[in-house]
Amino acid sequence: MRKNWKGAAAVFAALASLTLLVACTSGTSSNPSPASAPAATEKGPIRVGSKIDGEGALLGQIILQTLKANGFTVEDKTRTGATKVVRQALVDGQIDLYPEYTANGPLTFHSDVEVDPSVLQSATLTYETAKSEDASIGIVWLSPAPANNTWAVALPKALAVSNNLKSLTDLAAYVNKGGVFKIVGSQEFFTSAVAFPAFEKAYGFKLKPAQKIALATGDTAVTEKAAAQGSQGANAAMAYGTDGTISALDLVVLDDPKGAQPIYQPAPTVRKAITEKYPELATILDPVFAKLDFATLQDLNKQVGVDGKAPKDVAATWLTAQGIIK
Amino acid sequence: MITLEHITKRYSGLVAVDDLSFEVADGDVAVLIGPSGCGKTTTLRMINRLIEPTSGRVLLDGTDTRTLKPEELRRHIGYAIQSVGLFPHLTVAENIATVPRLLGWKRDRINARAIELLELVGLDPSVYAGKYPRQLSGGEAQRIGVARALAADPPVLLMDEPFGAVDPLNRDRLQVEFAKIQRELKKTVIFVTHDVDEAIRLADKIALMRLGHLEQYDSPEMLLDHPATKFVHDFVGADAALKRLSRVQVDSVMRTEVPSAHDNESALVKAAADSARFVYLTATDGTLEGWLDQRVLERGTPLADAATRINWRETAVGPDASLKEALSRMLELGYHNVPVVDDAGRLLGVVSLSDVERAMKGGDAHMAASAVTLESGNDASTNSPEG
Amino acid sequence: MADGSGHHQVVVKPPNIATDIHRESDPLVRAVDRVALSGAAVALASGFVLPFVEFRANRIVEGVSYRTWSVAGVWGWLLLAALAASFAAALLPRGLRGNSLLVCGVGGFAAWLFAAGAAATRLMPTNGSSARVSIAMGAWLIFLGISVVLFQGNQTSTINGGRAMALAVAGGAGVAAWFLGGLQQLSLVYEYQAQSDTIWTLTSNHIVLSLGATAIALVIGIPLGIAASRVTAVRATVIPVAGIIQTVPSLALYGLLIVPLGLLGLPTLGTLPALIALTLYALLPIVRNTYLGVSGVDQAVIDAGRGMGMRRGELLLLVELPLALPLVLEGIRASLIMVIGITAVMAIIGAQTLGTLVFLGWGSIAVDLVLLGALPMVVLSIIADQGMRFLQRAIVSPGILIREGQD
Secondary structure, three states: OHHHHHHHHHHHHHHHHHHHHHHHHHHHHOOOOHHHOOOOOOEEEEEEEEEOOHHHHHHHHHHHHHHHHOOEEEEEEEEEEOHHHHHHHHHHOOOOEEEEEOOHHHHHHOOOOOOOHHHHHOHHHHHHHHHHHHHOOOEEEOOOOOOOOOEEEEEEHHHHHHHOOOEHHHHHHHHHOOOOOOEEEEHHHHHOOOOHHHHHHHHOOOOOHHHEEEEOOOOHHHHHHHHHHOHHHOOEEEEEOOOOHHHHOOEEEOEOOOOOOOOOOEEEEEEHHHHHHOOHHHHHHHHHHHOOOHHHHHHHHHHHHOOOOOHHHHHHHHHHHOOOOO | OEEEEEEEEEEOOEEEEEEEEEEEOOOOEEEEEOOOOOOHHHHHHHHOOOOOOOEEEEEEOOEEHHHOOHHHHHHOEEEEEOOOOOOOOOOHHHHHOHHHHHOOOOHHHHHHHHHHHHHHOOOOHHHHOOOOHHHOOHHHHHHHHHHHHHOOOOOEEEEEOOOOOOOHHHHHHHHHHHHHHHHHHOOEEEEEEOOHHHHHHHOOEEEEEEOOEEEEEEOHHHHHHOOOOHHHHHHHOOOHHHHHHOOOEHHHHOEOOOOEEOOHHHHHHHHHHHOOOEEEEEOOOOEEEEEEEHHHHHOOOOHHHHEEEOOHHHHOEOOOOEHHHHHHHHHHHOOOEEEEEOOOOEEEEEEEHHHHHHHHOOOOHHHHHHHHHHHHOOOOOOOOOOO | OOOOOOOOOOOOOOOOHHHHHHHHOOHHHOOOOHHHHHHHHHHHHHHHHOEEEEEEOOOOOOOEEEEHHHHOHHHHHHHHHHHHHHHHHHOOOHHHHHHHHHHHHHHHHHHHHHHHHHHHHHHOOOOOOOOEEEEOHHHHHHHHHHHHHHHHHHHHOOOOOHHHHHHHHHHHHHHHHHHOOOHHHOHHHHHHHHHHHHHHHHHHHHHHHHHHHHHHHHHHHHHHHHHHHHOHHHHHHHHHHHHHHHHOOHHHHHHHHHHHHHHOOOOOOOHHHHHHHHHHHHHHHHHHHHHHHHHOOOHHHHHHHHHOOOOHHHHHHHHHHHHHHHHHHHHHHHHHHHHHHHHHHHHHHOOOOHHHHHHHHHHOOOHHHHHHHHHHHHHHHHHHHHHHHHHHHHHOOOOOOOOOOOO
8 A cells, every 4th residue: 555655646746746847837937017027227028029930030039139239138939929829919918029010900900990992002001000000909010121021923933934924914914815824822812802802903814713722821931832843733822022932942923013912011019018118119120120121031031931040040140240239 | 242223224115124133242153144135235234334224223332333433333343245355456465454554553563463364364474465466366365355354353343255256165165264263263243145054154143034134043053953934944955954064063073082003013903902993093193094994804804905095185074174074075985984183184083974973963853864864874884994 | 664573574575567478478489570570671671762861952942862872872881781680680580689680770770870961961062052951751761660670679689788888879879970970961950950049948838838738637637537436417527528628629629718718818829728728638538537447446346445444535545546547647648648749739829839840840841840840749759658658667556557568
């Protein structure tokens, strides 16, 4: 019987230590509430989140390291999750800021509010709409980067060259002529009125259902690779403008001369309580984001997505080159 | 002293035990017996309150058991059951230690007690203490079950067919051992069985039950000789006389003054001196080796070849065997006399057919008749020990 | 123990049941080690037929495959030779077999490491480009085959301390291949280097979340299981409900949690909802096995315990739970392994686990990044499995230990 007492004791001890471990870990990782934040002489801690994808992590690291270089204590919560997750985390106050795309304000977070289509054609109006709509729920948008990471159509270079396809106008003519075309994209890309249907409407073409391959995920690396490999007969892909993978896969992006797509510029979104406490955040981050133009972002994304470098290292190298951190 | 007063148990209208009253004196073995469904196990389980009576009460030495906590009560009543119910995850020693542990004995005392009990039930502690139940034979498990019930030295022992799950041979041995232990420990035992032979052999009192009520509560002799009802008569069976024999131990009737010698020559001298027909031959340490029969010599067999050499293990019986066993041995071997030897084979005495007859005297007419039958068959000229 | 009582001490020798049974299924008794033979055969065939490594100009483009013999130079041939030797060793008579298998296995392992390194060194361009060399299907199968050979060899080897020597040689080969053999050129290593500062956090989060959920499920599930064995109404509700929870896909379960969590003002994302969802998943095996274990205890044993004056609590602690322990531990093992898997999925709702790497790799078509997340999970599962088996041997009474290899 002694043995079994020992056994029971061992089990309970293991249980107790497990529970303790969980308690401790959740204790250390739990977010200190603003009320219990350390004395004002110390700046922070600021909990930086990001989307889970490569560009998200990269922008998150850029913010994180910039803040750190400016004397803030920071908590790395980057790669928080998919858009809904990270946004919810910000709303709930589990993180203090993360980079978001401007058009998601009117289109995703406040989709119940009608917006004039012309708003989405303008980078400034899109940003202002997102900013004002979020202000009501205590979220502040800092200045966006001059890079548009919107939806685009990418083709294998060979196809584009042989058919002389440079823009969506060319594509519409090619499709309407009965050219072979099959595009891979996310479910949302094909169903959201502002995405692919907006292209069809603006350029006057209409794909048959058999010409679309819809995936559950929205990873453009997946769609682009499918197009590059021609899997399931695909010869075009949903892409994001700033994707770093496009050139690596020998794809080209078709121009959107009519501006059919909403404008998705990345900008830090911050809890209002934090901007009120540290108003200098804008003056610190705005110049950094101003430097993130289309070419820069695409190159940085390539280093993460194609070369497989850690977003942290890519961000550090770039920030150092820009003289933002030493 | 255990007293059952008007115990009744009903299960939703069905009467399992009906107004049962009897007493068991200290140191007695009371056997509850009856056909299945007669309420004997229910009665037993009402004594340690595993089942609560619907009405009536049980007194232990005058104390109403309802005034005690059931667990406290049970810790002071030994309990052994047919399926043994040894804890499979505990060693034999730990199984035996169950109640002492519940009672908070010190470890040294518990260990000592486990060793003592294993020795009492005839199992070598150094071999068995560390074994697990699944490594035991049926008979060994039953022995451990009894040892466990005895662990805290309870004055009262409840046993529900404790030898029910073993083969007849082992069962016989367990009964002999139990009788021996009981003579030594003098527990007050209530014992449930469906085996009439077992009841008659072990009981001081038998409570014969039928359909929840008591048919007769008496000594085995009274039950055999004076069955109160036809049911009792039918239940104990027609061979009451033979059954009585299982009540009598060989050592209570054997003749101990037995002519014996170490060799044929001195046996011959001894036979002449005692005018005895049989002289037993023993080794110098007293181990039985055979006998010399005068009749064989009279037929002209040379003295050197006249002795019958035997293996005592096959021919003799132990002093604690029942007369029934002795008789069965005689009939089996065709002898009129069975030597009685101790564990080492040393000659202790002899039981003869006429001793068996004498033990039967005082029985009923049927039994007397059977004795006569035996007498008439007792013709020395046709039934030599070598027959 | 002071033994002044004069009674002699009984030396209780616990019977070595486990060893006895182990011996019955001992591979030694077989004429040919068929397990090692198949392992070596699969490895050898893979070495010749399947690609050993895959070269990509960058992480996401289509790769070019190379076979062992064409890419790894002398190391490739040495590897194939070691595999052939393992095959032959499996056919040797008993006395020689174990040691030969062990030697061939260790040799094969070392050759594998160096062959992979040599292939990577040969294929990788010298300038720091984004090219990648990945371990391909054939190499994984060879690795598996070598593991089988090593396992069998270790079981039957008669060399004293053979296991320690094999480990030392394998470890030494690993270190040498890392520093001298070009192992660092493999894509998996690049992925590791890019994630080196997060992977340990993710792994420890994964462990804490899995163990935490299982521990909470234990604290809730064991009493529930006991209650189910006592009260019909509990059994009739708890077990079907736990069963239904198991059938709900993990994300759907999380979806169902959002509303109640929101109403309670609790975070609907991250660690807490993940912990709750995982706990709910972990419940069924624990509750069900506790219920089965406790209610399966022989009625005669219960009767004996009650008859000897055990109170309900004593009966539970001293008899019912120890007897149910093998099943309960089995339930915990099942829960733990299941939860280690589902914890990965929880990355989607913002719980930072090894699943984060898997999704990241998946999203960026980086197979080796997926592996970087998946391999530690495999290791965690194996550790959990072996740990639970060890615990079972350590705390379950030998009297009731489930006989291995006999069920």
